[in-house]
Amino acid sequence: IDSLPFSPSGKVDKTRLPDPLEGIEARRDDFSPPQTPTETALAQVWQNVLGIEQIDRNDSFFDIGGDSLSIVMVMSQIPQQFHVELALEDVYLQPQLKEVAALIDAAELCSHQPIVSAPKQDDYPVSSAQQRMWIIEQAAGGNAAYNIPMAFKLRGKVNLPRLRAAFEALILRHDSLRTSYVLRGGELRQQIADSVDLPLVRAECKHRELDEQLKSQIKPFDMQTAPLMRAALIKTEKETIFFIDIHHSIADGRSAKILIDDLVALYDDEILPSPLFEYKDYAVWQRSYMKSESIALQCEYWQSTLNGELPLLNLHTDRPRASTQQFSGARLSFNIPKQTADKLRDFAKQHGATLFMSILAVYNILLAKYTGQEDIIVGTPVSGRGRQEVQDIVGVFINTLPLRNRPLADLSFLQFFNQLTKNSISAFAHSDYPLERMISDISLARDASRNPLFDTMLVHSAQPQDFSLGNATCSHYPFDPDIAKLDLTLEVYESDEGLECQFEYNTMLWNEPTIRRISRHLSRLFDTLPDEPDTRIKDVAMLSQNEIWQVTQGFNKTDKPLADISVQSLLEDLAVSAPDKTALICDGQSMTFAQLNNRANQVAHQLRESGVTRNSVVALCLPRSLDLMIGLLAVLKAGGGYLPIDPSYPEDRI
Numbered sequence: 001i002d003s004l005p006f007s008p009s010g011k012v013d014k015t016r017l018p019d020p021l022e023g024i025e026a027r028r029d030d031f032s033p034p035q036t037p038t039e040t041a042l043a044q045v046w047q048n049v050l051g052i053e054q055i056d057r058n059d060s061f062f063d064i065g066g067d068s069l070s071i072v073m074v075m076s077q078i079p080q081q082f083h084v085e086l087a088l089e090d091v092y093l094q095p096q097l098k099e100v101a102a103l104i105d106a107a108e109l110c111s112h113q114p115i116v117s118a119p120k121q122d123d124y125p126v127s128s129a130q131q132r133m134w135i136i137e138q139a140a141g142g143n144a145a146y147n148i149p150m151a152f153k154l155r156g157k158v159n160l161p162r163l164r165a166a167f168e169a170l171i172l173r174h175d176s177l178r179t180s181y182v183l184r185g186g187e188l189r190q191q192i193a194d195s196v197d198l199p200l201v202r203a204e205c206k207h208r209e210l211d212e213q214l215k216s217q218i219k220p221f222d223m224q225t226a227p228l229m230r231a232a233l234i235k236t237e238k239e240t241i242f243f244i245d246i247h248h249s250i251a252d253g254r255s256a257k258i259l260i261d262d263l264v265a266l267y268d269d270e271i272l273p274s275p276l277f278e279y280k281d282y283a284v285w286q287r288s289y290m291k292s293e294s295i296a297l298q299c300e301y302w303q304s305t306l307n308g309e310l311p312l313l314n315l316h317t318d319r320p321r322a323s324t325q326q327f328s329g330a331r332l333s334f335n336i337p338k339q340t341a342d343k344l345r346d347f348a349k350q351h352g353a354t355l356f357m358s359i360l361a362v363y364n365i366l367l368a369k370y371t372g373q374e375d376i377i378v379g380t381p382v383s384g385r386g387r388q389e390v391q392d393i394v395g396v397f398i399n400t401l402p403l404r405n406r407p408l409a410d411l412s413f414l415q416f417f418n419q420l421t422k423n424s425i426s427a428f429a430h431s432d433y434p435l436e437r438m439i440s441d442i443s444l445a446r447d448a449s450r451n452p453l454f455d456t457m458l459v460h461s462a463q464p465q466d467f468s469l470g471n472a473t474c475s476h477y478p479f480d481p482d483i484a485k486l487d488l489t490l491e492v493y494e495s496d497e498g499l500e501c502q503f504e505y506n507t508m509l510w511n512e513p514t515i516r517r518i519s520r521h522l523s524r525l526f527d528t529l530p531d532e533p534d535t536r537i538k539d540v541a542m543l544s545q546n547e548i549w550q551v552t553q554g555f556n557k558t559d560k561p562l563a564d565i566s567v568q569s570l571l572e573d574l575a576v577s578a579p580d581k582t583a584l585i586c587d588g589q590s591m592t593f594a595q596l597n598n599r600a601n602q603v604a605h606q607l608r609e610s611g612v613t614r615n616s617v618v619a620l621c622l623p624r625s626l627d628l629m630i631g632l633l634a635v636l637k638a639g640g641g642y643l644p645i646d647p648s649y650p651e652d653r654i
Contacts (some may be wrong), residue, residue, distance in 0.1 A: 004147060015607055016147060017613055019438070022144070022450065029636075031056055032056050032058055033056070033057065034055070034057050034097065034101075035057060036101060036105070036426045037097075038082070038101040038104050038105050039057055039079060039097060039098060039101040039174075040103065040407060041082070041189050041348060042082075042097060042100060043047055043055040043057075044080075045074055045077050045081060046059075046061065046064075046066075046074065046097065049070050049074050049077075050065045050066060050070060050104070051065075051071050052064060052065065054130070054407045055097055056097070057096070057097045057098045057101075057149055058096055058097070058098065059096065059097050060095045060096050061074070061091070061095045061096075061097075062095055062349065062354055063095075063349070066095075066611050067355065067356060067460075071091065071092075072088075072382065072383055072385070072386060072431070073244070073383070073385070073391070073426065075088060075386065076386045076387050076388050077384060077390070078487060079110070079387075080114045080387070080388045080389075081106075081111070081388075082104050083109050083110065083112075084104055084107035084108065084110060085107065085110055085112075086100070086103055086104065086107060086427035087429060088425060088428055089426065089429055090103055090424050090426050091103070092352065092353075093352070094649075098198070098424070101305075101565075101590075104486055106601045112284070113288065113289065114389070115277055115282060115285045115387065115389045115390070116281065117277060117278075117281050118280050118281050118284040121153065122185065122191065122193070122242070123182060123189035123190060123191040124189060124190050124191075124280040124284060125187075125189065125190075125283050125284060125287055126181070126188050126189065126190050126283055127279075127282065127283040127286050127395070127400065128286065128290070128434035128436055128437065129249075129384070129396040129397065129399065129434065130181075130188075130249050130283070130396060131188060131191065131436065132434070132435065132436045133146055133247075133248055133249035133396065134181060134188055134223065134249065134627050135436075137223055137249075140327065141326075142220045142484060143217060143220055143327055143479075144218045144220050144221075145327040145483055145484075145485050145646075146211075146247065146248040146249070146485070147218055147220075147221070147245050147246070147247060147248065147481075147483075148245065148246045148247070148248055148251060148252075148253075148256060149214070149217070149218050149243070149244075149245045149481050150243070150244045150245070150246075150256060150464065150476075151214055151241050151243050151476075151477040151478075151479055152240075152241065152242040152243075152464075152467075152474035152475060152476060152477055153239055153240075153241060153474065153475050153476075153477040154233075154239070154240040154241065154242050154273060154469075154472050154473075154474055155239075155472060155473045155474075155475070156275040156470075156471045156472030156473060157471070158233070158240075158242075158469050158470070158472045159470060160200070160233075162260060162267055162269060162470070163340070163469065164200055166263050166267040167198050167200065167231060167263070167265045168198070169193075170259065170262055170263050170266055171196060171198055171227060172195065173262060173266075173272065173274075174259070174262075174275070174278070174394040174448050175192045175228070175278040175279060175280060176250040176251065176255070176278070176279045176393075176394045176395050177196070177198075177228075177229055177250065177394070178192050178193040178194070178195070178196050178226050178227060179191070179192055179226055179228065179250050180193070180223065180224050180225055180226040180228070181224055181249075182224060184249060189291070190280065190283070192280065192477070193226050196226045196227045197227075198227050198229060198230075198231060199231075200231050200232070200233065201217070201230070201231065201232035201233070202232070202233050202234075202235070202590045203232060203233070203234045203235070204234070204235045204236070205234065205235075205236055206236060206237070207237055207238045207239070209235040209236075210234065210236055210241065211479050211480070213234055214234065214243060214303050214479050214481075215479075215481060216242065217230065217232055217234075217243055217245060218245055218453065218481050218483070220308075221247045223247070224250065228246065228247035228249065228250050229244070229245065229246045229247070229250070229501050230243075230244070230245045230246075231243065231244050231245075235239070241477055242257070242474055244259075244467075246259075248396060249396055250279075250394070250395065251394055251395065251396060252383075252384075252395070252396050252397055253398070253461060254380075254383060254385060254391075254397070254398075255393075255394040255395060255396070256395075256464075256569055257393060257464075257465075258392060258394055260395075260467055261467075263469075264468065264469060267469050267470060268470065272488065273637045274347060274377060274409070275392065275393065277389055278393065279393055279394065279395030279396075282389075282390055282395065282397075289432075290437075294432070295296055295432065295433060297430075297553070298375050298430040298432055298433040299433060299437070299441065300435075301430045301464060302430065302438045302441070303434055303441055305402075305404055306402065306404065306426070306438060306442050306453075309540075309625065310377065310442075310444070310453065311373055311375040311377060312450075312455070313367065313371060313373070313376065313377075313454070313455045313456060313487070314371045314372075314373060315367070315370055315371055315455075315456075315487070316370070316487070317509040317510060318509065318510050318511045318514055319510075320448060320507065321449050321450070321508075321509065322508060323448065323449055324449060324451055325448060325450060326452060326506060326508040327483055327484060327485065327506075328482065328483070328484065328506065328507045329481075329482060329483045329484025329485075329504055329505060329506055329507055330480055330484070330504075330505060330507050330512065330601075331480045331502050331503065331504050331505075332502065332503045332505070332512060332515045332516060332519060333478075333500070333501065333502045334501050334502075334503075334519045334523065335497065335498060335499065335500055335501065336498045336499035336500075336501060336523060336646050337497070337498045338474065338496075338497055338498040339498075340498065340499075340523075340526050340527045341355075341494070341499045341644075343527070343530040343531070344358040344359065344499075344526060344530055346530070347530035347533070351417060351418065351421065352421070353417070353421040353424075355460070355494070356424075356460045357417070357420060357421050357424055358530070359458065359460060359492055359499075359526075360378065360380070360403065360424065360458055361413070361416060361417045361420045361529075362380065362522070362525045362526055362529055363378065363458055364376055364405050364407050364415075364420065364521065364523060365407055365413065365505040365529065365537060365540055366414075366518070366522050366525055366542070367407075367456070368407040368409075368537060369521075369540065369542055370518070374406055374407060374408050374409065375402070375404070375406050376405055376406075376407065377403065377404045377454040378400045378402075378403050378405075378456055378457065378458050379400050379401065379402055379453070379454040379456070379457040379458075379486075380400065380401055380403055380458050380459070380460075381398050381399070381400050381401075381402070381459060382398070382399050382401055382431045382456070383397060383398060384397035384398050384399040384426065384431070384432075385397045386431070386432055386500055390447070390449070399431055399432070399434060399435060400435045400457070401427050401428070401429055401431055401435075402435070402438065402453045402454050403423065403424060403627075404423070405419065405420050405423055406419070407537050408537065409536065409537050409538035410536055410537070410538065411536065412533065412534045412535060412536055412537070413532065413533050413534070413535055413536075413537065413540065414533035414534060416537060417533070422463055435453075438453070438639045439453060440596075441447075450487070450495070451485075451487070454486075455486055455487040455488065456486060456487060456488045456489065456490070457485075457486055457488075457489045457490070458489075458490050458492070459489060459490070459491045459492070460493075461491075461493060462493065462494065463476065463493045463494075465477040465497065478585060482507075484504050484505055484506040484507070485504075486504075486506070487505070487506050488503065488504070488506070488510075488515075489503070489504040489505075490502075490522075491503075491504065493570075498527075501519070503515050503518065503519060503521075507540040520544070521542040521543070524542050524544070525540070525542050528540075528541075533581060566636070567633070567636060568600075568633060568636045571583075571593065571597055571600070571633060572597060573595065574593040575594045575596070575597035575598075577594055577595045578593055579592060579594035580592050580593075580594065580595055580618050582596075583596045584596060584626055584629055586624065586625055586626050587625070589626055591626055595629065596629070596633070598636045599630045599634075600633035600637055601628050601634075601637065602634075603630060603631060603634035604634040604635075604637035604638045606634075607634060607635065607638040607640070608639075610639050610642045612635070612638045613637065613638075613639055613640070613642070614639040614640070615639075615640070616638075616639070616640035616641070617640060617641050617642075617643050618635045618638075618640045618641070618642055619642075619643045619645055620635070620642050620643065620644050620645065621645040621646075621647050621654060622647065623647055630646075632644075
């Protein structure tokens with residue numbers, strides 16, 4: 001554009017700026033269209049995943065908006081579309097459309113086991129993720145740590161009968177919203193009710209009480225009773241909040257988006273096509289998939305990765321860790337400016353990686369500097385939707401990968417980054433293997449005070465999108481639910497202004513000032529490390545100049561002005577202010593301050609009469625006793641200095 005558009009207030013009017021992706025979507029003079037049938041079909045897959053109208057055969061997937069999450073969605077469609085399987089590592093190394101198409105053409109045809117509809121029955125097996133959620137819920141004793149609360153600010157009027165009807169249709173549409181759990185012969189099973197009621201709670205409160213009202217809506221679910229979902233409209237004198245809470249065992253982040261999209265369509269009386277598959281179909285399919293050769297190879301990978309002694313993250317806490325894991329939490333938000341975000345993104349692109357990997361590398365350096373450890377595991381969620389059939393199913397597909405890296409002190413940041421990139425790509429390529437199986441495979445000793453395998457996570461995802469219910473718009477309303485699943489979780493969201501970051505931390509371990517200091521250090525590392533790739537990790541500096549001064553000088557500044565008063569003067573003051581308080585105790589004998597002062601005065605007079613004056617040295621050859629203290633004070637009162645001599649010394653030495 002020739003010039004920036006400004007608002008009447010003199011600020012840049014962002015609403016009048018063109019879409020930055022228009023340059024990609026527009027047909028360029030040097031545009032090279034896909035040339036082969038494979039390139040054409042693959043371009044269509046990329047267009048659907050990335051939302052881009054036009055793909056050049058020379059485009060690199062990661063240069064046109066692709067990231068580590070969207071590439072998984074692309075990889076999930078390749079077996080069904082082309083009947084081949086590709087290694088994720090190969091796609092990272094050859095990310096252009098023509099290169100990926102060539103990989104597909106060169107690959108051997110393979111068959112993949114399709115997901116089919118399970119026959120109707122009283123109950124169904126649970127998936128690995130559902131089993132994990134059940135175990136966590138039972139161990140935690142019923143808390144809301146694995147709820148997914150969402151709040152949206154309503155602008156405009158909502159038709160309540162239509163909203164209730166939309167929820168009823170939504171529940172009938174998705175089996176997961178009618179799912180509960182039951183134990184049959186010691187085996188956990190999921191049952192799906194024909195219908196369930198979802199009350200739409202209506203509440204009112206003062207605006208200043210809104211966050212507390214929202215927190216009060218977050219309650220533990222009874223996993224044996226459907227629906228594992230709640231909805232509420234909370235009205236204040238200023239605004240209305242639309243609140244939804246779902247248990248993690250029936251949904252994940254992708255599911256939340258599907259549910260919102262369907263709710264909007266049903267509210268508008270749209271006719272939606274019936275889902276091809278439901279979550280129970282996936283759970284049944286997963287049972288057989290877990291016995292496949294592919295899973296066996298993934299099992300070998302994780303056993304190798306998690307071999308040996310596993311590190312515990314030794315972050316210094318403000319309070320001792322409780323004997324059992326606690327989930328009380330808080331959140332602290334901070335922003336990374338666009339300039340710094342662009343540096344991280346450009347650094348990753350320059351070295352064949354993604355923004356996620358830049359963030360993960362810097363976070364590892366931060367943890368290494370704080371702990372002094374050179375073996376660190378950071379958990380990260382992956383969508384778990386590696387197949388095209390499950391992209392639009394509501395359920396818990398998400399898996400968590402323990403990304404193990406070794407930020408050795410003598411490595412440069414670039415050397416470590418390259419190692420981390422390779423490790424991350426390999427981990428993502430083996431992301432179907434469930435976390436709970438990794439834990440059971442390595443026979444990890446259970447520590448009730450902390451999470452298995454890792455105590456910190458990195459979550460890199462998109463911010464919830466605004467939507468409309470008729471004429472009413474709904475925008476994301478951030479609030480702190482006072483819950484922390486782990487000790488420390490770093491959440492990073494991309495925005496037009498840079499990166500919106502948030503630490504979710506356990507308040508039983510840390511105070512806010514500590515987390516705020518950690519966020520400052522992380523921000524500094526985000527800004528400096530891409531500019532200093534050859535700096536060795538042991539030489540990386542994350543302290544500000546003020547902090548350096550505080551460490552080197554401030555904490556050592558212990559000198560204090562001393563009052564111009566002598567020991568004997570202090571004794572005389574105490575003899576007046578506390579004459580009857582005990583001053584000395586020795587061998588069953590005691591003496592008050594008044595008695596001690598009187599006896600010292602008497603001996604001092606005798607010393608003066610014996611010629612003791614200022615600068616005289618008086619030897620005191622006495623055992624530890626009341627008399628020793630009397631003599632010591634008497635010498636000082638007479639103006640002399642005392643020379644203590646141990647009576648046990650040989651006579652010649654005395």
